[in-house]
């Protein structure tokens with residue numbers, strides 16, 4: 001248990017270290033219940049991220065991709081136009097086990113689309129051992145940190161004022177961030193994606209921004225639902241990307257004015273959606289501090305964060 005001084009809070013006045021990662025107290029019960037009760041199916045698709053890596057975007061993309069026959073994009077009430085992606089692809093540990101209740105999966109059609117922020121070693125055993133697919137989305141830690149800074153200040157549930165950016169960076173560099181240390185989270189999934197590329201696909205937010213078509217096709221191939229030549233000719237790839245773009249999703253009524261079933265306002269998941277926003281916030285000192293830790297932690301891994 002780490003008690004955070006007021007000005008250093010991350011959503012709450014203290015956080016737990018559980019199985020080597022950091023977690024907000026209100027989420028611990030859900031994590032334990034999910035580890036004990038969740039039974040994976042071989043056909044499950046589980047999306048994994050460290051918070052603020054672009055989870056909302058990935059959920060939208062995978063939902064649109066996997067359901068492209070069931071829900072054509074011409075439909076005015078396409079689920080993505082009237083729901084926040086987090087309500088379509090729930091977190092294993094945050095939503096389904098509220099109050100320790102065993103979730104009812106009977107309404108989920110196969111393949112079930114689920115997500116998690118859990119580190120690899122803390123995934124429910126059945127997820128680690130069944131043939132389900134894991135899609136991991138990674139993002140430059142500098143942008144994650146800035147996104148997290150805004151997110152936690154927006155969502156503060158206790159009246160504790162605003163987090164100081166320098167103090168939050170200090171904690172982040174010490175590994176204290178939600179589901180962090182960030183580098184352990186990334187490196188564990190990165191290694192698994194190399195060891196077992198059929199089970200874990202490792203995507204980068206920056207590459208998805210730069211080459212969205214290539215990355216979406218990679219995702220489709222990995223999930224066993226590649227685009228046919230006819231689909232490519234008829235522009236389905238582009239339709240999915242447009243439907244899930246930051247501009248489209250963030251301007252939908254549902255994402256501007258409504259709340260998630262877990263209580264958060266939908267709009268907190270859409271801020272700028274850009275690569276490199278950290279440059280607008282970091283001082284030289286902050287840049288050097290984070291560069292140093294990134295270099296130290298990712299050295300020799302083959303992962304580069306420009």
Ligand code: A3P
Pocket residue numbers: 049050051052053054055056057143146147148150244245246247249269270271272273274277
């Ligand atoms: P910024 O705060 O940098 O804008 P998560 O979904 O994991 O909580 O991550 C949120 C981050 O993803 C936010 O980053 C948010 O703006 C961005 N984001 C949300 N939807 C997006 C989309 N459709 N395309 C690209 N980025 C998106």
